[in-house]
Every structure is written in structure tokens, then in C-alpha cells.
Amino acid sequence: MSNDHTPEPYDSHVPAHREAEPIPDPGLPEHTWRPTDVDPKAEKRAERQIAAMFILAMVSAVLFVVAYFSLEVGDNWDTFLGMGASTMALGVTLGVSLLLIGVGIIHLARKLMADVEMVEMRHPAASPQEDRDATVEALNAGLDEAGIGRRPLVRNTMLGAVGVLGLPAVVLLRDLAPGDTLDIDKLAHTIWEPGMRLVRDVVGTPILASEVEMGDLINAAPEAMFPTEENGYPELHGAEEQVQKAKGAIIVVRMNPEDITHGEGRDKWTVDGIICYSKICTHVGCPISLYERTTHHVLCPCHQSTFDLADSAKVVFGPAARPLPQLPLAVDEEGYLVAQSDFNEPIGASYWEREKQ
Template structure:
């Protein structure tokens, strides 16, 4: 039969007796005029399948397995306490910056402290997970969503949930787990108390009793008569060699002093600390361009002036110099200091001027310091005042 056949105009389908047009003889879905399928509607809702049957755990049915799981959890908590004690012991046994290396060149103090505290936290976490998986109640429940409001019913339900949770956890009837958990978590506060020792001594105490040269926030290795040397290479700077507009990154000669065996006097942590505070920038400008500052009239040498290279904002190194304005810029947060006017702040977040190093010339014509800085270098700290 073709679409031109008068019995099937426009290619329509035949209607099966007993069915309505567009319906399937089997009662399912039929294609409509657009070639899509329309599902058959039904008034019967989908039944709630409910929760699957509860599967009992081995520890729920075997008292021996239950006791073994309890001992496992308690053992983890006890082991965590042991590692906390080892943390405290390691803190006092291994010195920071000591000669003993452990793994991949890392200091023994760093490795032992990190491992002991990390393993203690891991054991507590694994113990709690094991407790929840093996011993706590695991009955599946379903709950209708409640309105998001605080009512008397909500508070009552919350308290009841806490009571049920406490009862299901078995913490009241498992004193071994409860006591070992409290002990391990309680001992975690000991490292925090021990580490408070690193908050002292105060900068004032270090200033009066220096364990080594330049120790403390308020001190550096600069001293009267110490030569100013070029950074990295350590060669002294002759005043006559500097020209107008020159800027030299310099530091203290103490960082390059050697003993009879040719070894550096300052090494390890002491050298790092000294090198973090000693760097200066040495600039030469016309003497009449330098603004007079009370008490600093003799701190320069023929227009040669030296300031700390450590920014007073957050301690970034400074050496971006603009010779026409005598401004030096910190690359971190754009604090700008005027070296011709006492290194006062002219722009940026820094709150203080750069500390100035008093300069002089020795018998050989090299630049030397007259003393240490008259104020702490670098960012502010609580005790600075």
C-alpha cells in the first residue's frame, strides 16, 4: 500500500479494532506523529523498598572477637601515649642544628619530632576509626527531614540522640577504651606545653647574655672597627673606589672570618642567623644631598652612607635603588625609603625607617663600622617598644 492509496491517505496507520487511535494493541507505547514515545500513565506509586536486612558483624556475635577489637583499639591509644612521651624526650635529647643527621640530610631533631607527633596523631585517628567500625552500634536508620529551626522538640531530640550515641558507642561500659583514649588525647597537650620553652628567652635577656655573637633580635655581628665587605665574595670596600650613585650590597666581615685551619668561624645555625641581620646597602651620593639627622652627623664618610638591607615591614631584602631621587624600593610590598633623609618611609606599608650603620675609615682606607646598629633591624616585634 502506498501513500497515494485512497485506503491509507497521507500514509496513516491502520486502526486495530478495539483500540483507540494512537494506542498500541499491546497496551504499551506507540509512536506519535512526531516519532517520539509517550509512556503509559499509572496511578500506582512506586513502593518504598525499605532498608536492606541488617548484617551482623563478627564482633557483634563473637565475644572473643569483640574483646580482641577492644584490645586493639586500646593498644593504639597506649602506643599514641608512648610516641607523645618520645616526642618530649626527643625535644630535649636532639639539638636543633646539631651534627647528627638522620634521613636525606634532615636534622635528627626535625625527623624525630615530626615522626613522633605524626604517628601519635595517626594512632589516635586509626584507633577511633577501628572503634567505630568494630564496636560502636551500626544499625541503619532512616529519618525524615525536620524543619530548620530550634525548638523544644529539636533540643529534646538532640539530647536523646546524644544519649543514644553515647549508649551505642559503649564508652560507659568499656572503661579500657575510654581511659586510654582520654590518656592519649590528654597527653597531646604536653608537646604544646613543652614547645612554649621556645618562646623565650626574651630579646632583652638575649641582649644582656648572648649565647653567641650577634644572638637575639636586637643584636647583630656588627662591632666597632669591623670592616664592611661585599656580599657573597667578602672583599673589603675601599671608600675611594666608590663613585657618586654607586650602590653596593655589603655585609659584615665577621661572616668571612676563618680560623687557623682555614675554616669559617661562624657556621651552621649561627651563621644563618648572623647573615639574616647583617646585610647592608652602601650608597654614595653628594654630601650636601644628605639631610642632617640629630646624633648622626659623623655617621657618613664623604657622602658614603649605609643602611640595613632588611625591610622594616616584613623583612624582605631591599636593593632597588633610584639614584636620581635616592629612593630605595622594597620589591615585596613596595615600601619606599629616602636614603638621603634618614631612610624615612615615603610610601608603602613599612612603619619605620631603615636602621643606619655608622661608618668610618680605617688606616688602610677601608670602610668599617663604628658600632652595631643603634636599633633592631628588620620587622617590628612585641618587645621592641
Template sequence: MSIETPPHESHVPTHREAEPIPDPGLPPHHWRPTDVDPKAEKRAERQIAAMFIAAMISAVLFVVAYFSFEVGDNWDTFAGMGASTVALGVTLGLTLLLIGIAIIHLARKLMSDVEMVEMRHSAASPPEDREATIEALNAGLDEAGIGRRPLVRNTMLGAVGILGLPAVVLLRDLAPGDELDISKLAHTIWEPGMRLVRDVVGTPILASEVEMGDLINAAPEALFPTEENGYEELHGAELQVNKAKGAIIIVRMEPENIIPAKGREKWTVDGIICYSKICTHVGCPISLYERTTHHVLCPCHQSTFDLADHAKVIFGPAARPLPQLPLAVDEAGYLVAQSDFTEPIGASYWEREKQ
């Protein structure tokens, strides 16, 4: 099979080794306008370069927007989103979109447009095939014409290179601890005497109702305010943050199976034990419980904790046990917290050990 050469593309190979099937049934090749018309080729180059330049401008605007708008600034924007969210999303999205369209445009209009057939061969290629592959790759680079089109090459490198600016700027959000109120990460809404309630429905939990081997997803009573309990109703982000940090799991096992950590001998009630529901790896919610082994599994990255042995890590990437909530019962027999968690819940962060 031979490959035709467009009138103004003398660098394209003019011959290829014959294939076992002389005529595989391919339709006649039709050259694109950019293959036969130098003006069309130059016009396509300018279009591609313009898109790469626009992508660079959009990336710079992302950086400007990052420093111009504070989180929480609001406009009358679509769906009530804030100025920072809209500006960052639009500029970064436009940067990636323009780079993608420009690369597609480059491939469709300027890169070599020939039919190629790759014959099947054994998995272990002989040396001569590997050498032929290297030659084909080098030929492909020549056919792409990047070296002959400095305008396209330079703008493409500039657009892809400047794309790193938003990533570098976003590292600013990883600020030192003294610039963040990390104390909010160290404490939850739990307080002494607060009842444990079933998640979603908010009903308090009698210690006598917890069955052996059950796992109960629960939450702080303060998230379900009523006239009887007197808690203030929370809304919006405050509600979601407290719900995420206060989520717990409750299990019951034989008291003799429990191996308490030092100082936690009185944190359980008749074999009922309570831990944070948030994995200490990256903060996924966990609840996959094996009754016979007392192991609980995080579905995200398979970190496994032994709830009978102070929730120590027995498998996976988590670096520390699940935080334990000290339990007691009130005069009505309902499960209550003795205090807040005595350590930060959730995923690791740099200042955690200072809390």
C-alpha cells in the same frame, strides 16, 4: 529510605523520613563484622584503647627525653641528628600518629555505619530545620556509642589530655633572660671599618656604583674571608647565625628626601642609606622595595617601612623601625660600617629594651 538496625545495636534509629527519590541507586548495605558480632566489637574497642594508651606512654616518654638529653648530645643516629632531636621527634610524632590511627579506627569500626542523604536548602534555615539539626547531632552522638563504650571514651580523653604535657614542658624553653645569653642577640659581626659586600658573591661595594633607586642585598665582608681582608673563615651554625644577623639592604635616594632620626644625621653617604634586612615583627627577610615612595615591604605579614624616614613603620604588625647601620667610605671609596648596629636587630623579645 529506611535504615536497618544491626542485630545487637538497638539504639540506632529504625526509620527515616522518605526522600523525594525513593531509590537513589545506592548498593545494598553490608554490615561490618563489628556491627553483627559482639566479639569483634569488643576486640575493636580493645585495639583502639591500646592505641590511646600507647599514645599516652609515648607522650610521657617525650617528657622524659626532654629532660634526659641535652641539645647537642650526639649518637650515631640517622643523618647525623642528635639524640635530643631524634628522641623528641620520634616520641611526639608517635603520639600524634597513634591518636590519629585510633580515631580513624574508631570511626571505621565502631561509629554508626549508615548512608545519609542531606537535601539542599536555602541558606537561611527555618526554626524547625535548626531544631531538626540539633536532634540529628544528638542522634549522631548516640550512634557514635562513646557513652556506651567507657574504655574507648576514657582512653581517648586520656590520650588527648596528656598530649598537653609536651606543650607545657616545651614552655621551659621560654626561660627568663638571666638563663640565656641574650647579649648574643644584641650584637652582630659588624665592626668599625668593615666593608659592605654584595650578598652571595661577596664583592665590595663602591659608593659611586650605587644607582639611584636601587636596592642592594648585602652582607658583612667578614663572611667572605680572603687573604687580602684577613678575616677568619666561619663554619656551620656560627656562619649561619652571623649571616642571618648581619644581613642588610642598601638603597640610594636624593639626600634631601632623607629624614634622619635624631643623632643619625651623619649615618648616610651621598643619599646611600643602610638598614637591617630582618623585619622587626617576627624576623622575616625583606627586600620588596618601591622606588618612588621609598617604602620596603615584608612579604610575610605586610609590615611596611619608610626608608626615607628612618625606616619607621607605616603599616602592619611590626612595632619598631628597622635598625640602621651607620655608613662611611674608606680611602678606596668603598662603603664601610662606622660601627655595629646600635640596637638589637630582628624580631621582638622580652629583654630587648635592656640591651
């Protein structure tokens, strides 16, 4: 008896001429009206709830300003999880203000804005002009349906909450100053002084001019940032140490002296092709060190400002508007690189009073 049997296809009993029937359009379910759509009392209650959220957001923003000026940074009386009073107060008040504005806007959209079903057919990415006009008309109609114009309580409290939220941003600008007030002298000068040695960043070892190889880029710092009994520099602490370290950061490069185009009065600022510039980008103050040896260009990684180190660090590309400040170099009796003086111009990003220096 033969076992050679080929089973029939599963759907062989379906007539070949039969076609699949289209799925019927299920349509839209019956619209369910919200309480605020049919009950004027519920609508007014929702308005008051939304307005209350915006008012509380304004109060919270004002409390942020109060906490900013009344609580000192480092005031560490016990709070949640050991965080200081200033940190806790600023975080909670600003967070609550933002949260209430967001929740209020969501509440407005869910309870008071028009609640209708809309069907939009797919269309090409570039719509005909008449469709664009229709879209603008629909948006304007949506704004009218939102009822902002006829709900002054919601409109005014929402605008007030967003406006008052600007207060924290304004007072935070106070922290951009290096002290209690904006001390221009602190911005115009760094810790560099005549005869101060250049040292390698992190390790603090002085840099022999003879050891700088052609094409090298060395991240360096002032010797004063590494105080010892031998060099006699005072030890800095806390914010002052960080400020001076940031302002004094430099890059040191050696290139063929013939490739260098000296700026006016800078022909004696280099040592055998060794040239030094501030490490701080003049755009917004990012640290730079991406060096292209063949072109002598250095790139800021933040916004791609590019400076030509062979030509007084002039800007060749990007948003920076000023060259990198150059540090005048010399060598001491032991052959180590030293500064002739401080930078002759403020380092870092521009500020309004800079031209007065």
C-alpha cells in the same frame, strides 16, 4: 536505477506520543549490622583496642621527650639509611604517636560511632534558621550516639593521648634559644662593629659609596662574613657562621637626601642619601628586599609588612609592629661604606625580653 536513497531515522518506528519512563527509586540496600553493634564482647574488644592505641601514643610522645634530652644532635652511630640516632629516634617516636592517635580516632568512628544511613536533600547555601537549628540538634545527637560520655576508657585515653602530644611541642621550644640557654646578649647584638665594611652579599666585594646608583637596593653583609688575610677577621664555622650571617644581613638603598626624614639622633647615619637597614623583618624574621623605588617602600614577602625606608623604616602596612633597625653608615679613607657601630637595637622578630635591652 537510482541510488538516491535517504535512510529512515533510526528511531522513526517509535511513536511520537511515547514518553520516557522515569527510573524507579532503587532504595537503600538492607542494612548490615557491624559485629560491635550486636555483640557486646566485640564492642568491649574494640574499646580496649582503641584505648591501647591512645595509651601507646602517650608512651611514644614521652619517648620523644626522653630521646630529645638523652641523644645529642650529631650522634651518628649506625641507624637506618645512615641517619643519626637523634634524628631517627625523634622522627619515629613523634610519627608513631601521631599515627596511633589518627588510627585510634578512625577505629572509633568505624566501630563504635552510630552506623546509620542518612539522606540529606539539597538546599540553598543559606539555610533557613529552623534548618540550622535542626543541624545543631543532629550534631548533638551524633555526639550522644558516639557514646563518648558512656565510654570513659576511650574518652580518657583519647584526651590523654592528645594532651601528652603537647610535650614534644614544648620541649622543641628549647631550640629557639641560640645556645643551651636563652642568651639575651646574643639576640641583642650582631657581628657589626665600628669600621667594618659593607660588602655585597654572596660575592663579598666592598661597596664604594660612589658606585651606589640612585634607586638601587643592594643586598649586603658584614665584611667579617668573608674573612681574608687582608681584613684579618677570624673564620667562622657551622651554626655560628649561619647565625651571624643571618643577623648581620642588611639592605642598602640610595635616594635623594631631601626625601629622607631622619629619626631622632640619626641625621648623621647616612652618606649622601645612602641609607642602610636590617634585612630581617620585625614581624617573624623573614628576609625582605622587594623595593618600590618611587615610594621608598620595602615589602616583606611573607606577610606583606611594608616599611618606609625614607622615614626611619616605619611600618606603613601589615602585621609588623616595629620599624626595621637602622645601621649607622660612614665612609673610610678609600671611599668604601663602613658601619659606625652595631645596630642600636635588637634586630629581627620581637621577644619578651627585648624591652630590657
